[in-house]
Amino acid sequence: MASIELVGLSKVYAGGVAAVDDLSLTIGDGEFFALLGPSGCGKTTLLRTIAGLEEATGGRLLLDGKDVTTLPPGKRDVAMVFQDYALFPHMDVTDNISYPLRIQKVPGEERRQKAARTGAGLGLSHLMDRRPGQLSGGQQQRVALARAIACQPAVFLFDEPLSNLDARLRLEARTFLKRLQHELGVTTVFVTHDQAEALAMADKIAVMEAGRIRQLGTPSEIFHRPANVFVANFIGSTPMNLVPGALFGDRTEGEDDVLVGFRPEYTRIGTDGPYALRGKVAIVENLGASMLVSVQVDGQSVQALVPEGEEPEVDTWVLIAPDPRRVLLYRAGDGELLEASVQAAR
Amino acid sequence: MTTPGAVVRRILFYAFLAVVAAFWALPLLWLVFAPFDANPGLTVKLPDVTLDNFRRLGESPYALSSLRNSVLIAGGTMVLVTGLSALAAYALSRVRLPGRNMLLYGLLLLSSIVTGTAAMVPIFLLMFEVGLIDDRSGVALVLTGGLLPAAIFILKDFMDATPRSYEESARVFGASPFQVLRHVVLPIARPGLATIAVWSLVNAWGDFLTAYILLRDPDKSPAGVVMYTFYTEGGQANLPLISAFSLLYALPVVVLYLFVNRRYGFRFHGGIKS
Amino acid sequence: MTAVRGASDAAGLGRTRAVAFITPGFLLIGAFLVFPALWTLYLGVTDYRLTGIAAADPQVVGLQNYTDAVADPAFRRSLVLTLAFVFGSAIVGQTVMGFLIASSMRSVPTPVKVVVETLVLLAWILPSSVVAFLWVAFLNRGGGTLSAILQSPGTAWLLEYPMASIIVFNTWRGTAFSMLLFSAALSAVPPSQLETARLAGAGAWERFRDVVFPHIRGHVLTNTLLISLWTFNDFSPYLLTAGGPNHATETLPVFIYQRAIYGGELGYGSAISLIMLVINLVIALFYIRLLRERAS
Numbered sequence: 001m002a003s004i005e006l007v008g009l010s011k012v013y014a015g016g017v018a019a020v021d022d023l024s025l026t027i028g029d030g031e032f033f034a035l036l037g038p039s040g041c042g043k044t045t046l047l048r049t050i051a052g053l054e055e056a057t058g059g060r061l062l063l064d065g066k067d068v069t070t071l072p073p074g075k076r077d078v079a080m081v082f083q084d085y086a087l088f089p090h091m092d093v094t095d096n097i098s099y100p101l102r103i104q105k106v107p108g109e110e111r112r113q114k115a116a117r118t119g120a121g122l123g124l125s126h127l128m129d130r131r132p133g134q135l136s137g138g139q140q141q142r143v144a145l146a147r148a149i150a151c152q153p154a155v156f157l158f159d160e161p162l163s164n165l166d167a168r169l170r171l172e173a174r175t176f177l178k179r180l181q182h183e184l185g186v187t188t189v190f191v192t193h194d195q196a197e198a199l200a201m202a203d204k205i206a207v208m209e210a211g212r213i214r215q216l217g218t219p220s221e222i223f224h225r226p227a228n229v230f231v232a233n234f235i236g237s238t239p240m241n242l243v244p245g246a247l248f249g250d251r252t253e254g255e256d257d258v259l260v261g262f263r264p265e266y267t268r269i270g271t272d273g274p275y276a277l278r279g280k281v282a283i284v285e286n287l288g289a290s291m292l293v294s295v296q297v298d299g300q301s302v303q304a305l306v307p308e309g310e311e312p313e314v315d316t317w318v319l320i321a322p323d324p325r326r327v328l329l330y331r332a333g334d335g336e337l338l339e340a341s342v343q344a345a346r
Numbered sequence: 347m348t349t350p351g352a353v354v355r356r357i358l359f360y361a362f363l364a365v366v367a368a369f370w371a372l373p374l375l376w377l378v379f380a381p382f383d384a385n386p387g388l389t390v391k392l393p394d395v396t397l398d399n400f401r402r403l404g405e406s407p408y409a410l411s412s413l414r415n416s417v418l419i420a421g422g423t424m425v426l427v428t429g430l431s432a433l434a435a436y437a438l439s440r441v442r443l444p445g446r447n448m449l450l451y452g453l454l455l456l457s458s459i460v461t462g463t464a465a466m467v468p469i470f471l472l473m474f475e476v477g478l479i480d481d482r483s484g485v486a487l488v489l490t491g492g493l494l495p496a497a498i499f500i501l502k503d504f505m506d507a508t509p510r511s512y513e514e515s516a517r518v519f520g521a522s523p524f525q526v527l528r529h530v531v532l533p534i535a536r537p538g539l540a541t542i543a544v545w546s547l548v549n550a551w552g553d554f555l556t557a558y559i560l561l562r563d564p565d566k567s568p569a570g571v572v573m574y575t576f577y578t579e580g581g582q583a584n585l586p587l588i589s590a591f592s593l594l595y596a597l598p599v600v601v602l603y604l605f606v607n608r609r610y611g612f613r614f615h616g617g618i619k620s
Numbered sequence: 621m622t623a624v625r626g627a628s629d630a631a632g633l634g635r636t637r638a639v640a641f642i643t644p645g646f647l648l649i650g651a652f653l654v655f656p657a658l659w660t661l662y663l664g665v666t667d668y669r670l671t672g673i674a675a676a677d678p679q680v681v682g683l684q685n686y687t688d689a690v691a692d693p694a695f696r697r698s699l700v701l702t703l704a705f706v707f708g709s710a711i712v713g714q715t716v717m718g719f720l721i722a723s724s725m726r727s728v729p730t731p732v733k734v735v736v737e738t739l740v741l742l743a744w745i746l747p748s749s750v751v752a753f754l755w756v757a758f759l760n761r762g763g764g765t766l767s768a769i770l771q772s773p774g775t776a777w778l779l780e781y782p783m784a785s786i787i788v789f790n791t792w793r794g795t796a797f798s799m800l801l802f803s804a805a806l807s808a809v810p811p812s813q814l815e816t817a818r819l820a821g822a823g824a825w826e827r828f829r830d831v832v833f834p835h836i837r838g839h840v841l842t843n844t845l846l847i848s849l850w851t852f853n854d855f856s857p858y859l860l861t862a863g864g865p866n867h868a869t870e871t872l873p874v875f876i877y878q879r880a881i882y883g884g885e886l887g888y889g890s891a892i893s894l895i896m897l898v899i900n901l902v903i904a905l906f907y908i909r910l911l912r913e914r915a916s
């Protein structure tokens with residue numbers, strides 16, 4: 001168990017590229033923490049810096065209050081699960097799981113028993129003699145997890161733990177991982193580019209872009225109250241509508257250059273409201289139990305998610321209006337959330 | 347398609363293939379038949395089968411000892427090349443050393459330019475001055491020097507293609523660098539190392555020039571040189587001896603090639619991977 | 621996955637240990653490749669000999685070795701012979717045969733393919749002195765297989781047609797490399813392009829000219845350069861003819877051996893060696909430049 005604290009942490013490569021740019025955050029003991037962002041945002045570099053595989057060029061890193069910024073990777077009491085699992089192909093499952101214990105000089109018999117116990121806890125008992133090449137993707141992931149668990153570290157680090165699994169397995173694995181972390185109670189930091197995954201699993205999320213944190217908060221905060229346009233765009237299975245304030249005439253008070261943000265999930269067709277717009281239905285996409293309706297308003301596409309059966313005909317003129325309590329106003333210049341609107345919305 | 351033109355083309359095609367196959371097979375067939383022939387001639391002919399020729403090998407003072415010398419020299423070269431190139435290739439692959447790219451480029455250039463033939467004279471003089479003339483270890487050292495650049499290049503490419511996550515994983519679990527090398531890198535690099543080992547062994551085994559210019563004593567000469575003396579010494583060539591000897595000398599290479607091909611499918615064709 | 625990180629010291633080796641790792645290998649390379657090449661520069665301007673006065677007290681003679689070489693008809697002849705050897709057996713022989721065999725093997729049942737490829741490969745991997753003797757036997761006037769087949773006893777091929785003999789020999793010996801290379805190159809030609817051409821009505825020759833050749837053109841060039849370099853440095857003519865009869869097959873490698881090692885003219889031999897090194901350098905630079913162009 002350990003808390004993690006980053007104080008002004010930076011990782012700048014030769015040539016001036018700042019993969020991690022002056023980051024400060026605290027991860028609580030036992031927290032399931034997600035680093036979320038598009039590729040190249042620095043989340044994996046940050047994870048590797050916590051592990052010690054990359055050396056920070058500035059700032060400090062504290063594990064459980066102890067400054068480990070310059071401590072070599074093997075001495076930080078962290079365990080890392082890589083995206084490709086990095087199971088040693090020439091060792092069987094038992095040897096793979098017990099490898100960290102071997103380094104810690106735990107005697108052979110004790111190692112084997114510990115590995116067997118950990119493996120059993122993850123449903124691997126019948127696979128202990130196999131080589132990684134003989135295992136399925138899901139099984140390999142569990143072996144990699146068992147190896148991390150067996151050495152009882154203070155912190156788990158997962159690099160895109162679910163990306164190598166088939167879509168179907170991924171959903172099962174999500175639940176499995178969340179339950180596992182909850183039972184073990186070990187502070188866990190995981191990296192992902194999949195916003196749905198982060199929202200589903202994490203206790204706290206840091207949304208990153210270009211080496212900086214754009215927002216830090218719980219999944220609920222991030223989803224309902226994105227702090228800026230970048231986060232608003234990144235989060236949510238359907239993109240948030242961001243409509244220039246001008247389209248609403250003079251209904252938006254105060255600053256002129258605003259972007260009005262509202263999610264298609266909270267938008268209705270046919271009802272009126274303070275933020276209603278009038279436009280022509282361009283496309284209707286079938287998403288199963290709901291339909292995604294795209295309406296063209298003055299050259300701008302505005303989307304609403306409606307239950308099946310309630311979708312309008314293409315090329316008809318309709319009213320499209322968000323729930324006014326769910327509307328957020330962003331400043332068009334820097335994309336930041338305008339405080340005033342949040343109070344009005346909620 | 348049975349147009350007359352197509353038929354003629356087919357016939358010509360197979361005639362061509364027959365000529366090709368015959369052209370390559372004929373000189374080789376002697377090696378298949380003559381060693382087992384009680385009365386071998388220079389022509390390829392069906393043998394009067396016997397194993398006597400192999401017994402004759404003991405009669406020649408240099409035949410068997412030369413094979414032993416070949417084993418020593420080629421074996422030594424193999425060990426040196428594999429060991430040294432593995433160390434260098436790993437370091438060059440994983441650690442950012444200053445001037446690394448220039449070094450590699452220079453290596454590639456060097457190995458193409460300084461061939462055994464072009465360096466014949468200075469090497470001869472060098473070994474003479476250093477006192478390693480007529481010394482089998484001198485031959486192994488020279489051969490090693492010649493094979494190292496290519497070996498390092500090939501192994502480095504191989505290491506580059508191996509994911510680093512194995513080593514990093516072990517490292518995060520607390521393994522020291524040498525433990526990482528021993529537990530993780532060595533086992534995973536085995537196919538590459540085996541390839542280099544076989545390649546350097548085969549190259550050294552077939553060497554003629556280096557041994558020819560550096561060794562004086564026929565007792566120390568490897569099979570390649572002794573083979574040459576067998577068929578160029580004056581008088582009647584001792585065909586029973588030569589045939590048995592050349593088969594023994596040639597066989598290890600064939601066996602090794604088949605083994606490597608079957609195991610690793612190693613086909614080296616100048617940069618195009620298949 | 622995330623962007624390429626370049627050389628990342630995954631095992632934590634550190635610079636010092638890394639340098640220690642590369643040192644022994646590079647020491648050997650330095651001693652047996654770099655040093656001899658550089659030493660040739662010096663030796664080539666001396667009158668070094670192994671025996672006699674000059675052995676005890678070698679003198680710097682400036683560029684005399686080089687002027688001697690240019691004036692030496694034996695050297696000039698050797699150069700010409702070497703060029704003929706390279707042209708005949710590498711540029712024409714191995715390249716053409718390698719290509720023909722590689723493309724033929726694509727339309728032939730597997731057992732035939734295995735047999736032919738194995739034969740060609742065996743010729744390449746067997747030790748050079750064995751292969752040389754096989755051809756000495758094959759070409760022998762009295763009892764050789766060739767004479768037996770052609771019913772022309774009495775033709776001492778190696779004596780009467782020495783250059784032709786060694787050119788044919790070297791083609792036989794080295795075709796395997798080109799065959800492997802062309803085999804891979806031909807496999808890399810996208811079948812969909814060939815099929816498009818076929819559907820458009822192109823015949824075999826047109827398909828070769830318009831689809832296959834553009835794809836393999838780069839490989840032809842680099843392959844030819846590489847095997848030319850190897851053939852230029854090839855010592856095996858010595859094993860067949862020792863440069864004879866009467867210097868008729870004295871290619872440069874053999875020439876250097878005869879004059880420097882056998883004859884003891886080390887200074888002169890060094891000068892010729894330097895010339896060889898320079899020629900090798902030119903070819904190699906060309907080759908590497910082409911490789912890089914292809915890679916980008």
